[in-house]
Amino acid sequence: MHDPNCLFCKIIAGQIPSRKVYEDEQVFAFHDIHPWAPVHFLIVPKIHLASMASATPEHAGLLGHMLLLAPKLAMEQGCNPYPEGGYSIVVNTGAEGGQEVHHLHMHVIGGPRPWLRG
Ligand code: AMP
Ligand code: ZN
Numbered sequence: 001m002h003d004p005n006c007l008f009c010k011i012i013a014g015q016i017p018s019r020k021v022y023e024d025e026q027v028f029a030f031h032d033i034h035p036w037a038p039v040h041f042l043i044v045p046k047i048h049l050a051s052m053a054s055a056t057p058e059h060a061g062l063l064g065h066m067l068l069l070a071p072k073l074a075m076e077q078g079c080n081p082y083p084e085g086g087y088s089i090v091v092n093t094g095a096e097g098g099q100e101v102h103h104l105h106m107h108v109i110g111g112p113r114p115w116l117r118g
Contacts, residue, residue, distance in 0.1 A: 002047075002048050003048040003103070006048055006101075006102070006103050007101055007103070008042075008044050008048075008101055008103035008105065009048050009103060011028070011030060011044075012028045012044065012046055018030035018031070019031040021041045021073055021076075021077060022043075022069070022073055022076075025046070026045060026046060026062055026065055027043055027044065027045055027046060027062075027065065027066055027069065028043075028044055028046055029041055029042065029043045029044070029069070029073055030042060030044075032107065035109075035116075036109055036115050036116045036117040036118055037109045037110060037111050037113075037115035037116070037118065038078065038110070038111025038112060038115075039074065039077045039078050039079050039087065039108070039109065039110045039111040040107065040108070040109045040110075041073065041077060041107075041108055042105045042106065042107055042108075043066050043069060043070060043073070043105065043106040043108065044103060044104065044105045044106075045059075045062055045066065045104055047062075048103055049103070049104045050102045050103065050104065051093050051094060051099060051102060051104055052091050052093045052104060053093055053094060054104070055104070066106050067089070067106070070087075070089050070106060070108045071087075073108060074087045074108050074110055077108075077110075078110075078111060079108075079110035079111060080110070080111070080112070085110065086110060087108055087109055087110030087111075088107070088108075088109045088110065088118055089106060089107070089108055090106070090107040090109065090118070091104070091105070091106050091107070092107075
């Protein structure tokens with residue numbers, strides 16, 4: 001379930017410090033270390049799943065849980081309400097998709113513009 005060489009598995013285990021946003025049995029959420037925008041945090045599954053390309057139907061509940069948490073946590077973290085406000089939900093997948101950490105993660109990025117990227 002856990003990869004001893006994985007950065008995000010180490011963050012979930014508390015072996016590497018992070019600024020926690022939220023935690024439950026299935027997921028962990030923490031602030032991105034290099035934010036692009038006033039709000040930028042990551043939601044990750046507690047199981048080591050390398051990417052969206054590794055997801056199977058058995059992960060449907062987990063992925064649905066992550067997706068439904070994003071709006072709730074975005075509001076709690078200071079994103080402005082839809083439709084004037086909002087946020088980006090981004091899942092980079094693979095090298096050409098811009099994925100650098102190979103433990104599935106959902107970026108939630110928002111707050112007043114301009115942003116550095118996106
Ligand atoms: P990606 O390019 O989609 O794989 O995104 C990886 C993200 O992880 C980047 O936005 C990094 O800034 C972020 N990141 C890398 N190391 C850490 C860390 N130790 N704590 C929090 N975020 C991190
Ligand atoms: Zn991992």
